[in-house]
Amino acid sequence: MKKKLSLFCIAFLCFGNGMSSLAQERITAINQLLKHLNGTLKCSIKEFNGTELRAEQVFHGSTLKTKSGDWSLRLNTSPVSGQPEVMDVSASFQLKKGLAKATAVSVSFDFSSWSPKNYVLVPAAVYNGNRYRSIGNGYDPPYPEDMYYNPSVPLTISNNPRLSSQEGEAAVIELATGNVATPAMCFFSEKKKKGFVVLTTQRSRLGSNGLSISENKRKDSCSFNISAPAVRKMAAGFGDFHLSNDQAPDWKAGDEVTLDFKVYLFDALNIPDLLKKFMEVRKALTGLNSPRNILPMSELFELSTAICKGNFIEVPAGSYYKPENNNDFQLGWVSGMMNTYPMLALNDKKERDRVMAELDFVVNKLQGKSGYFFGGVKASGELIPEKMNAGFKPAQAMVRKNADVLLWLMKHMLLLKAQGYGKSVKTEWENAAEKLAAAFVHNWKKDGEFGQYIAPETGEIAVFNSTAGAIVPAGLAMASDYFQKKEWLTVAQDAVRFYYKRDVENQGLTGGHCGDISQDADSESAFGFLESLMALYYSTGQKEWLDKAEVQAALAATWVFSYDPVFPKESAIGKLKSSMAGAVWASIQNKHAAPGICTASGDYIFKLFRATGKVRYADLIRDIQHAHSEAVNRPGHLTTNGLAGSSMERIQLSDAEGKSSIGNFINTRNSWTETNGVLMAMELPGVYLNLDQHRLYVFDHVQAEIQSINLSGTTILLHNPTGYDANVSVMAETNKQAEKPLSYMAFLGWPKVKVKAGESIKLLVKPGAGISMLTLNKS
Known part of the structure; x- marks a missing residue:
């Protein structure tokens, strides 16, 4: 008998010669499904010594004898009516006789004729197999010297689970379902023009399921494995690894567990086709989630703006609303000069004057000679350089923060005019916005990209690559209309096409948008780029941007919990019985979800729903808004050690910070989560x-x-x-x-x-x- 049995052969042996013709048809259908990608199914029993695999024994029929006992397997399959590319499958394992120590069960999809060029996706954890240069061994690793002022720098990520980019090197990615936004594994084959998606459930009675991907040294075969429970040697942390302390359970006669999964194999011309399919089916196995109506948007708006009112300070650096828990100011990214926007929307003179004072502070204190802005300043007035290597000067700043400045400065001026306070818009603000837009245009013409870090004094790109400029085209499109500079809209469109082709279409990821990661794939750039696409649709009305926006929305959705995960009963989230579908994962380095998008309302998702009529987009932003509300502190629903309306950035299902962190909030507040909640209450209709x-x-x-x-x-x-x-x-x-x-x-x-x-x-x-x-x- 061949070592790798076809799915038909496995099923035939499991059910015997007496199976019905209907069952034969179903098995043949699955066999034909996997055949297009040279795939076979394998069901096995795995025995462990701690987390070391001691033995694996494969079912070649409906029964299996091991040294520890007799096992049975029931493999049930059912096609989905009218959908020849999908099949529902369940595998039930039972120990009929004996005692099995430290044992797990697994189902794997083994693919021969594999190519390392295949795009591999595990939502919120693995993008393009994470096959990129890796640096450091911990959170926010420093950049080596070769990454500075080097236009040829390769995309570089933190130390995350990944397949190897080196020839002759095997690799294994080991995850638990707590590491991912949707329990799924996916890939796209450029050679065969096919896509594969397998969806499973978060857990069985044994605990969280395991998801692993194993590639051989020759990189011509790869296995996608689902196990009950997860038994990993190492657990991934924030840019590092630690011992997982996973344990396979002991079994006694009669014990049984079932793995349910849904398999899709479909025609796909490119990575965008895989992403769109994933968004279409991401809730297909877990079903529709159940958002709770617990906090009206208007109440959230009142609570959180009240907190912001109390955080306005006057220090030697200037006057501003604190974006953090200390008195230092951080521009953009985590809500500096963003939390001012809802305060301006209050249409209250006191708060309007405060907002104007902060805009004065930002424009006068933080803009460099080139037009770019520094990313922050201490309360004492000392500028804060970012991602600096000691060997390079002058000080540099995040491109993403500068993109935020342009977008939000434009929005502030537009809001003042819409409120009837156009005369309050200062020439200094307009000059600052115009100078910043011109700096972006200059770098685009000179370098063909916006980079990740820039030097505000010289305007030089200090670190190239990544999608850190994801929001820049949105700001340029707005500035083009405001200042009547048609060229800026042309640059915005050219830049979007460039980033879409290079990052979304060719790599299936956007990244480098956060200030505490390397160039890792992250959710913030995914949503930020969607902002730019919808900005171009608003400016031009052209369908091209809607089509690209649908792909980008699908990529963004890979970062969002698609279901209501089960948290430990004794955890903070477990006790509150919170429905967390809609929480947004941060990045492949920072392995946690958070309430909302950093930092935006996501109104562009609503705009996409309105423009296309596709309810999946409305569901996405509705989920995000409701998950945010679950994290808001209020009487009887405590999530922070702060005031009513405060919130924080941890919705933790993974054990990246240790198993004790699962389901527990961090007892602090984050201005950016409060800001995006207020923005959703403003910019989304009820x-x-x-x-x-x-x-x-x-x-x-x-x-x-x-x-x-x-x-x-x-x-x-x-x-x-x-x-x-x-x-x-x-x-x-x-x-x-x-x-x-x-x-x-x-x-x-x-x-x-x-x-x-x-x-x-x-x-x-x-x-x-x-x-x-x-x-x-x-x-």
């Missing part, structure tokens, strides 16, 4: 209604349904199930209105409806010269 399509979608923590439609308009029943009064924004529009890209200031025009805690009201929404609403009655 309820969206398309009057022509009768499409109703709820983003806020309320319930809504269409009760009637007639010549008078559309009647909506709105109910507030929370313990807080809500002020719900309602966006209603016709098909014709929906054809126009949504402006940045659209939220100012959304009417709001007050619904008290536990109250239900009816609304009549009627089209006319505009959209008007009338409260009919309350109950």
Whole structure:
């Protein structure tokens, strides 16, 4: 008998000659599915000594005899109606007789004719196999000298689980499902023009499942393995590894466990096709999640802006809202000069004056001679250099922070004008924004990219590569319209095409956006680049940007919990019974999720939903908003050691920081998580209604349904199930209105409806010269 049996042979031996013709058809269908990628299925029993694999024995039928006992295997398969590229499979393992010590069970997909050029994806953990140069052995490793002022620097990541880029070197990636945003493993074969996705569940009765990928030295075969439970030699930390202390369980006669999974094998022309398929199916096995309506967006807005009001300080460096827990100022990235935006939206004179004082401080204190800004300043007034190597001067700053400055400075000026305070916009601010935009354009023309770190005094790119400039095109597009510089929009479009081709289409990742990682794949650049794509759609109305935005949204979705994970019952999250689908993972180095996008509302996801009509985008941003609310501190729902409305950046399912950290918040606050919550409350409608399509979608923590439609308009029943009064924004529009890209200031025009805690009201929404609403009655 051949060593590698086809899936048909395995199933035939498992079920015997008496299996029905229907079963034969199903097995043949799976066999044909895997055959396109030279794949076979293997079911096995693995015996361990600690975390060392002592023996593996493979089922060649429905029974297996080992030294420790007799095992049985039930392999059930079922095709999905109308979907020939997908199959539901479950493998049930039972110890019929004997006693098995330290044993795990596994199902693996073994692929021959493998190529190291295949794109390998494990959501939030592995992108393009993580086959990149690696540096350091810990959190935020320093850059070696060869990375500075070197346009040819290769993409460089921290010490993360990865396949090898070296010839003749085998590699194994060992993960638990707690390491990933969706329990899945995927790859795309350029040679065969096929994509593969296997979805599984987070855990069995034995604990978290294991996910591993093993590639041989010749790199011509690779195995994707799902095990119950996870038994890893080493667990991945924040840029390093530590002993996992995983344990395989002991089995007694009668013990049984089942692994469920869903297999997709489909035609794919490129990496974007794989990404789009993943987004389409990421909830297919775990099912729809259950977001809880617990905190109306208006209440969150009030709580978090109250915190920000109390964090305005005047120090020797200047006057500003603290973006951190100390008095130092950090620009962009983690909410410096971003938390000012909702404060400006309050339309309160005191806060408006404070915001203007901070803008003055940023423009006058932090802008370098080249037009670029330094990334931070101590309260004493001393500038803070970033990612510096002692051998190189002058001081440098993050490109990502400078992209934030351009985008948010433009948004502040636009908001002031939309509020009727256009005369308050200072020439100094406009000059600073214009000078920064010109610096980006200069570097694009000179270097053909924006780089990762720049020297604000000289304008030179200090560290090249990565997608650190993901948000730059959005800022350039806005500045182009504001200052009437058509060339800047051309540069924005050229830059987006460049980054899309190099990073998204060819590598299936964006990265280098965070200030505490190397050039690792990260969620912030994924969402930031989506911001730029939708900005170009707003500026041009061209479908090209929507098409690319759909791919980018799919890449961004790989970073977001697609299901409600189970946390330890005694953990903080477990005790709160929080539904965490929608939490956003940070990067392949920083192995944790967080409440919301750093740092943005994600309104561009809503805009993509509105432009395409595809509900998966609405679901994505709704999930993100609701997961954020689960992390907000308030009476009876404590998540920080701070004030009501505070939040922090840890939603930890992995053991990267030790098993004791799983499900436990860190007892502090993070301004950026509070800021993105307030931004979501501002820039996302509570309820969206398309009057022509009768499409109703709820983003806020309320319930809504269409009760009637007639010549008078559309009647909506709105109910507030929370313990807080809500002020719900309602966006209603016709098909014709929906054809126009949504402006940045659209939220100012959304009417709001007050619904008290536990109250239900009816609304009549009627089209006319505009959209008007009338409260009919309350109950």
